C-alpha cells in the first residue's frame with residue numbers, strides 16, 4: 532500500500548464472491564459485507580498519519596474501534612505503541628485482525644464486541660478509521676468518541692468524506708491521497724482526511740509537534 536509499505540494484510544480482490552462465501556458459511560443471507568477484507572480509505576489515511584506522527588502512539592495503549600482488517604491497529608504497533616487492541620463486531624474481522632497482526636510479526640489484541648455500548652476504555656489513544664459509512668454507526672460513534680476525548684483520551688478519525696461524517700465536530704489535521712478499489716468506491720483513488728475530535732485538536736498537534744498549530748486546511 533503506497534505510504535504504508537511496511538504493512539502486510541490479507542485482502543480480497545473482489546467483494547461479491549467473498550460476501551457470498553460469508554453468507555454460506557454463516558448460513559445468514561443478511562451477513563455483513565466483508566469489511567475486514569479491504570483496507571478502507573479512512574483507515575489508510577489514519578495509518579499514514581500514524582507513520583508520519585509516531586509520537587502520538589509511541590509507548591501508549593491504543594484501541595482501534597471498527598478495526599476491520601486491523602489496518603490502523605497494525606499501523607499503531609509499527610509506530611511504537613505499547614499495546615494495541617482492535618475491536619470489531621464481526622467475528623471474521625477478529626480473525627482477520629489476529630491473522631494480519633501475525634503476518635506483520637506482532638501481537639494485537641482482537642476483541643469481538645460492540646464497544647460503543649460500554650464507557651470508553653482505559654487507553655491513551657482511540658483510532659476510528661472509516662466508521663461513518665452508515666447512519667446507525669455514525670450516530671453512535673462520534674458521541675462515544677467525544678466522551679473518550681472529554682476523559683483525556685487522544686482520539687483520531689480517518690475518513691474519505693462519507694456522507695454521515697459531521698465535520699463540524701472535528702478538526703482536520705492532515706489529508707492524503709490513498710489508493711483504494713472500485714470494488715468498494717466509485718474511484719480507485721480517494722482524498723482521505725485525518726481529524727481530531729474538536730476538544731482535543733490543539734492537544735493532538737502539540738503533543739506530536741509542539742511548534743506547529745493546527746490549521747483548518749490540513750495538508
Ligand SMILES: C[S@@+](CC[C@H](N)C(=O)[O-])C[C@H]1O[C@@H](n2cnc3c(N)ncnc32)[C@H](O)[C@@H]1O
Pocket residue numbers: 563566567569570571572573574575596597598599600601602603618619620621624644645646647659660661662664668
Ligand atoms: C468500513 S470498515 C473500516 C475498517 C478499518 N477501520 C479500515 O479503515 O480499513 C468499518 C468496520 O467497523 C465495524 N463496526 C461496525 N459497527 C461497529 C461497532 N458498533 N463496534 C465496533 N466495530 C463496528 C465493521 O464490522 C467494519 O469492520
